[in-house]
Amino acid sequence: MGSGKRYTLIIMLTALLSGGFLVWWIADDHYPAEMVARVPGMDNRPELEPRSDSVIIGEFFDTLNSFDEYVPGSWPRFRGTNFDNICRDTFNLAELWDSSGPPVAWKVTLGEGYAGPAVWNGRVYVMDYNERRKADMLRCFSLKSGTELWRRWYYVDIKRNHGYSRTIPAITDDYLLTIGPRSHVMCLDPLSGDLRWSLDMEKEFEIPGKTKGRITPDFYTGQCPLIDDGVAVLAPGGKALMTGIDCESGQVLWTTPNPDTLRMSHCSIIPMRIHGKKMYVYNAIGGVCAVSAEGADRGKLLWQTTKWNPLTVAASPVLLNDNEIAVFGSYGAGGARIKISYDGSGYTASVIESHKAMEGLSSDQQTPVITGDYIWSVMPENAGPLKRQLVCYHLSDLRKPVWTSGKDSRFGRGLGPYVVKEDKMFLMDDDANLFFFQLDGASASLIARYDILDGIEAWGPMAIAGNYLILRDSRNMICLTIGKNSS
Amino acid sequence: MQDQMSRQKNKYSSRRDFVSKAGKILVTAPLVALPLALSRKTTASGYVWQIDPFKCTQCGQCKTNCVKTPSAVKCYHAFVMCGYCDLCGGYLRQGVRTISTGAENQLCPTGAITRRFVEEPYFEYTINEDLCDGCGKCVKGCIDFGNGSLYLQINQELCDNCNDCLIARKCPSDAISRVPAGRQYIHKADGPPVPES
Numbered sequence: 001m002g003s004g005k006r007y008t009l010i011i012m013l014t015a016l017l018s019g020g021f022l023v024w025w026i027a028d029d030h031y032p033a034e035m036v037a038r039v040p041g042m043d044n045r046p047e048l049e050p051r052s053d054s055v056i057i058g059e060f061f062d063t064l065n066s067f068d069e070y071v072p073g074s075w076p077r078f079r080g081t082n083f084d085n086i087c088r089d090t091f092n093l094a095e096l097w098d099s100s101g102p103p104v105a106w107k108v109t110l111g112e113g114y115a116g117p118a119v120w121n122g123r124v125y126v127m128d129y130n131e132r133r134k135a136d137m138l139r140c141f142s143l144k145s146g147t148e149l150w151r152r153w154y155y156v157d158i159k160r161n162h163g164y165s166r167t168i169p170a171i172t173d174d175y176l177l178t179i180g181p182r183s184h185v186m187c188l189d190p191l192s193g194d195l196r197w198s199l200d201m202e203k204e205f206e207i208p209g210k211t212k213g214r215i216t217p218d219f220y221t222g223q224c225p226l227i228d229d230g231v232a233v234l235a236p237g238g239k240a241l242m243t244g245i246d247c248e249s250g251q252v253l254w255t256t257p258n259p260d261t262l263r264m265s266h267c268s269i270i271p272m273r274i275h276g277k278k279m280y281v282y283n284a285i286g287g288v289c290a291v292s293a294e295g296a297d298r299g300k301l302l303w304q305t306t307k308w309n310p311l312t313v314a315a316s317p318v319l320l321n322d323n324e325i326a327v328f329g330s331y332g333a334g335g336a337r338i339k340i341s342y343d344g345s346g347y348t349a350s351v352i353e354s355h356k357a358m359e360g361l362s363s364d365q366q367t368p369v370i371t372g373d374y375i376w377s378v379m380p381e382n383a384g385p386l387k388r389q390l391v392c393y394h395l396s397d398l399r400k401p402v403w404t405s406g407k408d409s410r411f412g413r414g415l416g417p418y419v420v421k422e423d424k425m426f427l428m429d430d431d432a433n434l435f436f437f438q439l440d441g442a443s444a445s446l447i448a449r450y451d452i453l454d455g456i457e458a459w460g461p462m463a464i465a466g467n468y469l470i471l472r473d474s475r476n477m478i479c480l481t482i483g484k485n486s487s
Numbered sequence: 488m489q490d491q492m493s494r495q496k497n498k499y500s501s502r503r504d505f506v507s508k509a510g511k512i513l514v515t516a517p518l519v520a521l522p523l524a525l526s527r528k529t530t531a532s533g534y535v536w537q538i539d540p541f542k543c544t545q546c547g548q549c550k551t552n553c554v555k556t557p558s559a560v561k562c563y564h565a566f567v568m569c570g571y572c573d574l575c576g577g578y579l580r581q582g583v584r585t586i587s588t589g590a591e592n593q594l595c596p597t598g599a600i601t602r603r604f605v606e607e608p609y610f611e612y613t614i615n616e617d618l619c620d621g622c623g624k625c626v627k628g629c630i631d632f633g634n635g636s637l638y639l640q641i642n643q644e645l646c647d648n649c650n651d652c653l654i655a656r657k658c659p660s661d662a663i664s665r666v667p668a669g670r671q672y673i674h675k676a677d678g679p680p681v682p683e684s
Binding site for chain 2: 036037038039040041042043044045046159161162211218219309310311312330331332333364380381382
């Protein structure tokens, strides 16, 4: 074979191989997986069925110890006396403690959860879940010593779903109201623990077979109950947007229809006075609404908007100036400002501004605190550069912060609680580290940091009552003495 | 003795022939050996590239900068850390109206996460590595709203272990470094890696 023919053969072979490779490259499916249509129902989620178990709410009562000594102080419900998370008790706060922090008055172990305490008449009440007994358990402790006085409890089998307990009882001189993780309501005598009446909101208000008709939300009930003028005010969703029940008799006084099937969220009903009218404002799943809280039309729906409807809501609404409210959504939903208008005959609500967590004031879990013209929050994880920072905004502008704690001062995952006493703020991060701030108008300066508990998921709201600060992580509740000259 | 000498002499017809054959061997050997050597994975003194999930910020550079297509970076799931939530921040897009497996609700752009009902109220999430392109969106969602059980790792079966790893160079948080080949994965459930002394 001549050298010319040899070269031609080599070139032809090379061309053939290259061509073959090209054909293979184009024809072959290089993506190793098959295309599958993603449609609803691929997770084998079963049809929604009514719960078959029967719960005898408040069935058991254990007397444990005698009440020892009364000490003053009150934190009668979620966010305290005035629903603002600011302690109004008159006592002198100690200015400084040694490196170990405020002295520990007492400490108790709880079931896993985030339920905060309520304080009344020298007693501390916690709606706990006992994992061993599989029971909701209202526990009453002495504020002074932490001695457990009694328990009112009932069996309810629930599974751990980011803890169990979440709600804070509401207390007056005559009534104590609780909601359990699966929307079981108890009304009791706050001193004796005697059961007045109970209500299973799932059984009473659920619309069977409808997802929107479900009562208890994902991760269990987070709505803290409200007692207003002797009436238990609850927002079950399902068949009723809101209901008012006479605390004395357990009789339903009024029920607000729920035509848009708004659902129970993790936020709580907040009484507000807007345009001079007292109303119960609630940020439900599916929309925000307000129900008349006084007068002949008590229980009537005053306004509602579905323009703001994040999938999950934990922080409760707060009242701004000029008949505006701020609402917040979890999972990156951010916040919104809603203006309530009144034309002499009725109210209308319009979302005048909304923003994602990266764009403005937001809170995934705790409800922001207003001091004067400023509103404070710890920003959530997905708030961009401000993530997990303590921030302050002017009430007139929820998009531009006036102060931030800075990139070197971030607090856990931004889910921990904070509470204000005069010009001081106690803030706890997710790992139960306690931060003590001096508030100065629109800024805050860190006074001290204390490692109080070696805990996790310290998300339960704190309470200040008398000389005491009560806080918890996922499994322990601790009472600190924060008053000056207190023994 | 004479026969032996003549056989040795006859093995190479001439000195020219010997030099020619030796030259051919010298030229051919590297041509054969080089592809073989290149086809084998190289390790720098027994080290491989890996992502520290505790430093990773899910910036997305791993998806676009890895020389492999799709990226050798994959999402892994620490089941022991998972909350098995129905409302899963790693599976569902932010702002979804309903919780379902519909494509419009899923955060993963390639549908690499499979969701399966276990028992009320739990759902199990598994990663299809063939579909995962290492974008890290689910990891960010899981960290932002959940327990952080999803995390990115370089799949050592897929990694070419380039000497100059491009994603290591591009990583803004210096999360990618060489780790001993004997401990080639950093399991998130075990906690942050202990630096070598």
